[in-house]
Amino acid sequence: MINECSTQFRQAKPKGVLILLSFTLKKRLRDFTLELSGQVGIETIALIGHSGCGKTTLLRLLAGLDTPDEGSISLDDKVLFDSSAQINDPAEVREMGYVLQNYALFPHLSVLDNIAYGIVKLDPAEREKRIQEAVRLLGLQKLLDQMPAKLSGGEQQRVALARALVIRPKLLLLDEPLSALDISIRSRVRTELKQLLKQLAIPTLIVTHDFEDARVLADRIAVMDRGVIIQSGSAEEIAQYPANAFVAQFIGTNLLPAPKMDTRQTWTAFDPWRARVSRLAQDSPYEWKGQIQDISRFGGFARLYLTAEQSWMVDVSIDELDRNRYEPGEWVYTQVDEADSREICSLQQSEQSDSPAESTSVDRKRSGTWKRAVVWSAVMLAVLSTIGTGFYKSRVKQPPGTSLPVFIAANATGPATELFALYKQKHPGVDIEATFAGTQILRTQIEQGAKVDFFLSADLANMQALQDKGVINRYDLVSNSHEVIVVPKENSAAIHSLQDLGSKPVRLVIGVDTVPIGKYTRQIFTNASADYGSNFQGQVLSHVVSYETDVKQVLQKVAATEAQAGIVYNTDVSSTFADKVTEIDIPDAYNVKAANYIAVPTNAPDQKLALDFLNFVQSAEGQAVFRKFGYDTPVQ
Amino acid sequence: MTGSKLLTRSLRSTLILISIIYLFLPLLAIFLSQNPIRLLASLNSELVVKALVISLESTFAATGFIVGFGTVVAYWLAKHTFKGKRFLEVALQMPIVAPPSVAGVGLLLVFGHMGVLGPLWSKLGMEVAFQFPAVVMAQIFMAAPFYIASARQSFAAVDDHYIAVSRTLGVTAWKTFWRISVPLALPGLLSGIALSWARAMGEFGATMMFAGNLPGKTQTLPLAIYTAMEADTSSAVAISALLLLVSFLLLLLVGIIDKRMQHAVPAS
Structure with missing residues (x-):
């Protein structure tokens, strides 16, 4: 019987070799704390453990890709990291060759460019020498022009090694160097790698979950679990005396009470x-x-x-x-x-004692997720039910009735809305579907065959065009309005009359000359030029900062004080704008009357109802609505 | 071929055909609705040429700014995790869903004469609103989210392992960005540029509100179309045809560059 109750499992020092790498590291991870220290000479150390035990993290900490919470790293007598001295060299100056599990060959570069990637700054002769050396060592002569995607797993590994070796690393870090390979070539590549490591003679850390890989490649093996090294020693020592069931299971031996x-x-x-x-x-x-x-x-x-x-x-x-x-x-x-x-x-x-703690933390996480889910669903439910009730109400409110589609020039939005309300009081079954837009746009839509019962136009030209095309038979004048100057309440440009628009510097907005308000505005300037001087029109137009395509845009810009003055229809200065802008009258002699016309298109779906609505708009009651909004009406 | 296979195939063909016709025909109709000579004639006006120039200048400037700033933001979002990141990502997408005229009002509230930064402008003797820079700013605001989203996705798709290896090979983070991240993310970056450029080209509502509609100064093609729509539909159609043609050619160009790059970067 062999009885060896060994307590020297964690022998820290390699025997009789020069120490090149030494480290003490502490890093808090999600489920456990990584606490490792070690000293490495010219030898190959394998770290074995299950995935998630922290072995890849150790490599990243050494390479400078992650930062330890505490500790120190020194390589070749140079301190690379020291938390107490605030030293933390970045990865690019640590001179470590790092080969990843999937080899991470840059997919957009050829094999040659991959190998040369880290040494492009060297002078060409030295660069060429190092590449040739690595290529010969790893037998890559025939692959140099290939793209990485075309290579087999073993070839990729050799390219990755060559790429790491040309920078002449002081430490080699290999993360699962064999696990991406097919079983069939694995043992061959393993043997090749062992020979290569022997030739290189630089300190090497290999991370693996395969005891066989570790046994073949490494001089010493360290078994890791949950961030700590449980046991380290030669392959034989570990196989003979596994420190616990975890190690035993890992190396394929039995450990029983x-x-x-x-x-x-x-x-x-x-x-x-x-x-x-x-x-x-x-x-x-x-x-x-x-x-x-x-x-x-x-x-x-x-x-x-x-x-x-x-x-x-x-x-x-x-x-x-x-x-x-x-x-x-x-x-x-x-x-x-x-x-x-x-x-x-x-x-x-090891893991047995820790597992309950882990499961509770998972439970806590789950219950947190649950709480959040419950709160979120409650909020969503509240929102949905609010929207839902509104939607339901809007659906319920609509009684099945006759619909009356109408097109209204945008400037008549105010009176039109009130007219609709009055008309609906008298005819509860009628459902008025109104479209408000610029006259020209409405006209185009009618010409393209839009089926509407009623059209209110903001100018004569568009009505006449429709009549010429035979889309309407007749039209009537329904209301007049006139233009006014609007300025913001504080009136920063001190505009008090039409003449001021030409003589004082002012940011002016007016309608573009193709829309009615723009045409009328220019007409006013022309009229006024007769008295204010022939260059008045030119001066005013030089103050314009924007031409708007409808009156509402002009008003909004003045109300927002972005413009210092604008010219609009008096009827557009509704109560919403009245407290933000001041109206300034334009003398009657220069002012231009703007007229609204109404018509029933010949293809109106419901001629009878359409004519009834038209008559209502022209009635005393309808005309009163227009006057209320500041319009002049032909029928007083 | 079995009957059911034939049915599936013909159903698929029908669906594809309907989709293509639906998406293509209305735009084609714009070209076919006009006599080509009249089309050219209505384009040959100083106003239209000016609008085209302003559109091209402003969208190139806007795209330049978007790429410059957006790339940094996109890379940061792709490679860092922090509290509230999801929230920020959604917030950065908001200009896509915000009605453009509302965006214009927002820009006025910040950069307008009476906006938050108004006093700064008057001190500097500068004006932003209703000037050419406002056109560019409105376009940046509306179009940047498209680039940022696309760039963020393609940066996130660049395997961190490549970046890690590059660093250990002695290449700094900044150089790694240019030598690894940009080449690998390039197809996504280019499609992001195309998308946001196209959005800037078609930008209307925010420009109208924030930059105004001044021919030769702030009137871009979409604004010219809208203005023409109020007067003469056929000239509006002609300008629309021009806008579509210019956009088509530029998007085609980006597509060709993308194809070239894809050729250079084979999928791993």
């Missing part, structure tokens, strides 16, 4: 191929009972996976398996000779 001993701290390690299985208890001191979970056959032997409180494996020959006809689900005894068992006293706890 020694059953016949008094102290509960004592455990027994043994290899699957040293153990036997039988259906009967043999009263051996090293005997465990377990249930067969699974049987897998490998050529001449079969491996039984057994479970009781622990799990373990036993290899039996195929002959024995067939003779005894073991089946999954069966309970059997496992024995091992005293000579083949290794006793381990203090078992280090």
Whole structure:
């Protein structure tokens, strides 16, 4: 029996070699804290552990891609990081070759450009020399013009190594260098890599989850779990004396409580191929009972996976398996000779003790997510129900009735809206569908066949054009308005008359000359030029900062005080604008009357209703509405 | 071929055909509705030429600013995580859904004569609103989100491993950005540029509100179209045809550049 209760698992120093890299690092991660220290000479160290144990993070911290919370890193007598001295060299000056699991060859560069990537600044001769060296070392001569996407996994790995080696790194970091490769080429590449590392003779850290990779490539192995190194040593030491069940499982050996001993701290390690299985208890001191979970056959032997409180494996020959006809689900005894068992006293706890903490933190996270989800759904529900009720009400309110589509020039929005309300009081079944827009746009739509019952135009020209095309038979004058100057309440340009628009500097906005208000405005300037001097019109127009396509735009810009004056219809200065702008009259002698005309198109869907509405607009009641909004009306 | 396969195929063809016709025909109709000679004649006016020049100048300027500032923002959003990032990302998209005239009002409230920065302008003796810079600013405001969104996505798609490896090879973060991130994100950056340029070219509401409509100074093609619409529909159609043609040619150019670049960067 071999009894070695070793306490020197964590031997920190390599024996008899010069220390090149030393580090002490602490970094808080999401689920645990990474706490590592180590010293590395010219040798290859493999870090093994499950994914997520922090081994890749260690490489990133060393390379300068992540920053440790505390600690120090020094390489070749140069301090690269020291939290207490506030030293933190960036990754680009650390001179470490970092090869990633997926090799990360730059997809837009050829193999040659990938290799030369880090040394473009060197002088051409030196650059060429280093590239040739790396290419020869890794056998890449035939691949230099290829793009990375065309390479096999093994070729990609060699290119990635060449790219890292040309910068002459002082430390090589390899993250899962073999896991991206097919099983078929893996062992060949592994052997090649081992030879290469031997030739290079620079400190190398390899991260892997495969014990076999670590065993072949590394001089020393460190087993990592949840941010700490559980055990380190040579491959043989670790295989012989796994520090706990986690390590044992990792390296493919068994670790079970020694059953016949008094102290509960004592455990027994043994290899699957040293153990036997039988259906009967043999009263051996090293005997465990377990249930067969699974049987897998490998050529001449079969491996039984057994479970009781622990799990373990036993290899039996195929002959024995067939003779005894073991089946999954069966309970059997496992024995091992005293000579083949290794006793381990203090078992280090690792993931078992930590897992409850982890699960609670996950639970807490979940309950947080739940709370947020509940609040969000409540908010969404409230919003949806508000919108929904509004929508429902709007739907319910509409009684099925006759619809009356009308087109109204935008400047008549005020009186038109009131007319609709009055008309609907008298004819509750009628549903007026009004479109408000510029006269020219409405006219185009009518010409293109829009079906409307009623059209109110802001000028004569557009009505006449429609009549010429035969779209309407007749039209009537319904109301007149005139132009006024509007200025913001504070009147910063001190405009008090039409003449001021020409003589004082002012930011003026008027209608563009193709819309009615623009035409009338120019007419006014021309009229006034007779008295104010022939250059009046030119002076006024030089003050214009914007030509607007409708009256509302002019008013809004004045109301927003962006413009200092504008010219609009008196009827447009509604109550919403009245407290923001001041009206200044234009002398009657120069003013131009703006007229609104109404008509029923010949293709109106409901002629009878349309004429009824037209008559209502022309009635005393309808005309009163226009006067209320400041219009002059032909029928008083 | 089985019956059901034939049915699926013909259904697919029909759907594709309907989509193409629906998206294409109205624009084609603009070209076909006018006698080509009249079309050219109505384009041969000083106003239209000026509007075209202003449109091209302002959209190139706007696109330049968008790329300059937007690339930094997009890269930052793509490669950093921080609290409230999701919120910020959504907020940066708001100009896409905001009605353009509302955006114009917002710009006036900040940059107008009476806006927050109004006193600054008067002190400097500068004017922004109703001037050419306002056209560019309105376009930047409305179009930048398209570039930022596209650039952010394509930067996010650049594997961090490439950047990490580049740094360890002795290349600084700034140079890595130019040697790795930009070449790999280029197709997305170009389509972002095309999208935002097209949006700037068609920008109307915010420009109208913030820059006004002054021929030869702030009147871009869309504003010219709108103004012409109020007077003479056929000349509006002619300018629209011009706008569509110019946009088509520029988008085609970007497409060709994109194709070239794709050729240079094979998918990994």
